[in-house]
Amino acid sequence: MEAVILAAGLGSRMGGKPKGLLKVARREILYRTMKLLRSRGIERFIIVTNERYAPLYREFLERHGFEADLVINPEPEKGNGHSLHLAKDYVSGRFVLVMSDHVYSEAFVGAAIEGNGLIADRMPRWIDLGEATKVKVKDGRVEQIGKNLEDWDAVDTGFFVLDEGIFEITEELENEKNGDYSLSEVVERAKLPVTFVDGLGWTDVDTPKDLKRARKMLVFTAVKGTGDGFISRHLNRKISTRISYFLVERTTPNRMTVVTFVLGILSALLTLVSLPLAGILYQLSSILDGVDGELARAQMRTSRFGGYIDSLLDRYVDGTFLALLAYSALREPLWYLIALLALLGSVMVSYSTERFKAAYGEDAYSCISALRMIPGKRDERIFLTMLFLLYPGNVSIKVLFLLLAILTNIRVALTAYFVHKKVSYPKTI
Amino acid sequence: MEAVILAAGLGSRMGGKPKGLLKVARREILYRTMKLLRSRGIERFIIVTNERYAPLYREFLERHGFEADLVINPEPEKGNGHSLHLAKDYVSGRFVLVMSDHVYSEAFVGAAIEGNGLIADRMPRWIDLGEATKVKVKDGRVEQIGKNLEDWDAVDTGFFVLDEGIFEITEELENEKNGDYSLSEVVERAKLPVTFVDGLGWTDVDTPKDLKRARKMLVFTAVKGTGDGFISRHLNRKISTRISYFLVERTTPNRMTVVTFVLGILSALLTLVSLPLAGILYQLSSILDGVDGELARAQMRTSRFGGYIDSLLDRYVDGTFLALLAYSALREPLWYLIALLALLGSVMVSYSTERFKAAYGEDAYSCISALRMIPGKRDERIFLTMLFLLYPGNVSIKVLFLLLAILTNIRVALTAYFVHKKVSYPKTI
Numbered sequence: 001m002e003a004v005i006l007a008a009g010l011g012s013r014m015g016g017k018p019k020g021l022l023k024v025a026r027r028e029i030l031y032r033t034m035k036l037l038r039s040r041g042i043e044r045f046i047i048v049t050n051e052r053y054a055p056l057y058r059e060f061l062e063r064h065g066f067e068a069d070l071v072i073n074p075e076p077e078k079g080n081g082h083s084l085h086l087a088k089d090y091v092s093g094r095f096v097l098v099m100s101d102h103v104y105s106e107a108f109v110g111a112a113i114e115g116n117g118l119i120a121d122r123m124p125r126w127i128d129l130g131e132a133t134k135v136k137v138k139d140g141r142v143e144q145i146g147k148n149l150e151d152w153d154a155v156d157t158g159f160f161v162l163d164e165g166i167f168e169i170t171e172e173l174e175n176e177k178n179g180d181y182s183l184s185e186v187v188e189r190a191k192l193p194v195t196f197v198d199g200l201g202w203t204d205v206d207t208p209k210d211l212k213r214a215r216k217m218l219v220f221t222a223v224k225g226t227g228d229g230f231i232s233r234h235l236n237r238k239i240s241t242r243i244s245y246f247l248v249e250r251t252t253p254n255r256m257t258v259v260t261f262v263l264g265i266l267s268a269l270l271t272l273v274s275l276p277l278a279g280i281l282y283q284l285s286s287i288l289d290g291v292d293g294e295l296a297r298a299q300m301r302t303s304r305f306g307g308y309i310d311s312l313l314d315r316y317v318d319g320t321f322l323a324l325l326a327y328s329a330l331r332e333p334l335w336y337l338i339a340l341l342a343l344l345g346s347v348m349v350s351y352s353t354e355r356f357k358a359a360y361g362e363d364a365y366s367c368i369s370a371l372r373m374i375p376g377k378r379d380e381r382i383f384l385t386m387l388f389l390l391y392p393g394n395v396s397i398k399v400l401f402l403l404l405a406i407l408t409n410i411r412v413a414l415t416a417y418f419v420h421k422k423v424s425y426p427k428t429i
Numbered sequence: 430m431e432a433v434i435l436a437a438g439l440g441s442r443m444g445g446k447p448k449g450l451l452k453v454a455r456r457e458i459l460y461r462t463m464k465l466l467r468s469r470g471i472e473r474f475i476i477v478t479n480e481r482y483a484p485l486y487r488e489f490l491e492r493h494g495f496e497a498d499l500v501i502n503p504e505p506e507k508g509n510g511h512s513l514h515l516a517k518d519y520v521s522g523r524f525v526l527v528m529s530d531h532v533y534s535e536a537f538v539g540a541a542i543e544g545n546g547l548i549a550d551r552m553p554r555w556i557d558l559g560e561a562t563k564v565k566v567k568d569g570r571v572e573q574i575g576k577n578l579e580d581w582d583a584v585d586t587g588f589f590v591l592d593e594g595i596f597e598i599t600e601e602l603e604n605e606k607n608g609d610y611s612l613s614e615v616v617e618r619a620k621l622p623v624t625f626v627d628g629l630g631w632t633d634v635d636t637p638k639d640l641k642r643a644r645k646m647l648v649f650t651a652v653k654g655t656g657d658g659f660i661s662r663h664l665n666r667k668i669s670t671r672i673s674y675f676l677v678e679r680t681t682p683n684r685m686t687v688v689t690f691v692l693g694i695l696s697a698l699l700t701l702v703s704l705p706l707a708g709i710l711y712q713l714s715s716i717l718d719g720v721d722g723e724l725a726r727a728q729m730r731t732s733r734f735g736g737y738i739d740s741l742l743d744r745y746v747d748g749t750f751l752a753l754l755a756y757s758a759l760r761e762p763l764w765y766l767i768a769l770l771a772l773l774g775s776v777m778v779s780y781s782t783e784r785f786k787a788a789y790g791e792d793a794y795s796c797i798s799a800l801r802m803i804p805g806k807r808d809e810r811i812f813l814t815m816l817f818l819l820y821p822g823n824v825s826i827k828v829l830f831l832l833l834a835i836l837t838n839i840r841v842a843l844t845a846y847f848v849h850k851k852v853s854y855p856k857t858i
Contacts, residue, residue: 312780
């Protein structure tokens with residue numbers, strides 16, 4: 001399949017720069033759209049732009065190695081229906097049509113590309129409703145479309161899955177309107193079918209303020225969260241996404257991985273000085289631990305190696321913290337034995353889910369939802385540790401280690417049990 | 430592709446039982462061949478047998494759910510060339526021809542099925558040369574074939590990749606010889622092309638003694654060994670394969686997993702009683718640790734869950750051993766700290782390779798050969814531990830923990846380094 005991208009608009013409110021080349025979370029809007037479409041099987045792109053922007057888009061395409069045809073619209077001041085018409089000879093069969101100034105999340109593109117006709121959103125979360133193009137739907141097709149509709153069902157997302165039949169309509173309008181007609185006129189006359197994709201991440205960019213909203217959308221939809229425990233869902237993520245929003249234009253995921261690791265190791269060393277401070281810093285590093293992944297997804301910089309190293313470093317932070325905490329707070333061999341088993345269990349919680357993925361090629365948490373319910377995940381262990389360290393005493397540290405030793409190792413046993421149950425009565429595996 | 434299996438022979442030296450249904454390592458010979466062929470894309474089987482054996486084969490096929498046509502050869506006492514001829518109307522295009530009394534390893538079938546014509550072995554390891562059918566090759570084709578050739582190049586493996594053209598030859602021989610001619614006569618007259626597949630696991634079964642050899646072949650070619658360290662390669666595997674050979678008809682891999690785990694935990698508990706005995710039992714459990722995998726592969730009972738559980742249990746044996754050893758031999762907090770880091774490193778050695786597989790979907794050892802060279806793998810750690818425990822002293826246990834803490838954690842750091850190098854300059858990933 002091919003994708004046509006309309007990028008001929010002059011973007012008067014953005015200082016005359018081509019909007020598709022504006023960066024949000026350190027990536028050009030069009031880089032995001034094209035990458036996401038390519039990951040869904042779109043191989044060829046047709047970008048309709050104007051004479052002034054063409055060299056900028058050409059340089060962009062070369063820099064990122066995208067396969068695309070540039071089509072020049074010599075009259076960009078006319079309605080954007082004409083821009084679509086100019087793509088006529090470049091596509092055949094079904095194709096995707098998107099706007100260069102819309103920012104889409106991965107989830108949105110994944111759902112939208114499976115749809116047909118106009119993709120519309122009945123629960124738009126990240127847009128300015130006043131500026132949005134509304135759609136009135138009747139019998140699954142567009143009845144009316146426009147900014148100022150009073151009675152409407154959904155909002156136009158700027159994403160379409162069309163076929164070449166649409167050019168019969170543009171041909172008609174070319175003759176009637178002397179080339180000056182909007183895409184909305186094409187859509188309305190074609191009575192396009194409507195597919196609803198509701199509440200997922202997308203927005204459009206008309207003004208500098210919109211860029212901020214797009215950034216927010218990207219960060220807040222960048223939470224993976226399959227392995228998140230109770231504390232992560234209700235506390236850590238609420239803070240980490242705000243930190244990510246603050247940092248997303250300023251730093252890279254790799255740098256955050258290093259910072260988080262250093263803070264974690266510092267918190268472990270702090271156990272030699274002050275247990276309450278150590279616990280608080282440990283919990284802070286646990287919150288920050290979400291940021292590198294969030295930045296990576298928002299900036300489209302995820303890498304398997306990044307995930308790999310992050311995972312090793314987390315284990316080392318936890319291991320070092322428990323080892324130094326035991327060293328600074330315990331004396332009797334029996335309690336050291338329990339600390340050794342707590343450390344073993346802590347690492348084994350991750351081992352048991354990662355080893356599942358190594359064996360079955362699927363994420364353990366997505367595959368076995370029971371694993372999300374059992375306590376003992378990292379965010380929960382760290383929060384518990386912090387609580388016990390706030391008012392440390394000889395007994396409380398021992399109780400902490402005992403709790404950790406029991407909680408983690410039971411969790412590993414339950415993981416093995418649920419994996420066994422899953423593979424004995426498989427649905428997906 | 431289809432496969433024709435010749436199973437009409439009366440097997441006079443095996444007590445009149447159909448040889449294809451004899452079990453080696455707890456699986457019928459034909460079960461092995463058909464499973465391996467099916468895993469290589471063969472969907473349909475044609476089994477040529479005699480009237481007496483047909484019900485037995487029918488029951489076998491139903492029990493295992495194989496798709497197969499049974500073709501009856503009413504005159505099994507005639508040469509087996511006629512049996513091949515009877516399959517004529519059941520195959521088209523290219524097909525595989527195998528003997529029901531040959532036992533093949535996975536590696537052999539994988540290589541043979543890519544070949545053409547007669548698959549021959551210039552370095553047969555697991556057969557009785559006196560009984561073997563030899564082949565003289567000229568210009569890549571069979572010149573002469575027979576048991577009593579004096580001058581020969583390779584041995585007939587009973588595995589052929591043919592096409593329907595072969596039935597022109599059998600048609601000729603049917604007329605000339607009144608249906609009584611051997612497969613060798615067909616092969617020689619067709620001047621079949623020869624593909625050499627040398628030194629891999631295969632053998633044939635004519636006598637009860639041959640069953641023993643087939644068993645040996647299956648066990649000794651069942652070593653996976655990609656993650657084996659120095660001690661495993663030069664000591665543990667030499668013993669474990671002999672134990673597997675002894676047990677392969679007697680027990681299942683799952684039972685061995687349990688026995689090995691129990692022995693490992695016992696060795697950990699023994700640290701409370703006698704360190705030398707604990708070390709020796711630990712090393713014994715390390716040797717036995719190879720057996721469940723060897724049995725599983727020899728018996729074609731490998732399962733991802735088996736590998737998963739085995740891997741978790743190994744970590745628990747190691748963790749428990751180190752924890753109890755520290756508990757029984759150490760006193761000072763500083764040495765407990767080192768013990769905690771040794772335990773962390775021990776688990777992390779496995780974590781770092783399994784997490785690699787989770788991220789990249791490939792075996793770390795196959796992918797990054799440097800990982801095989803760095804010391805610190807389980808077999809090496811356990812052997813080292815045993816050595817230090819043979820003459821235990823206050824200092825020697827401390828040195829052991831210090832060595833383990835350094836060795837394992839350096840190994841993890843090197844693993845991360847080599848993974849980074851690999852993904853920065855990828856060849857396969």
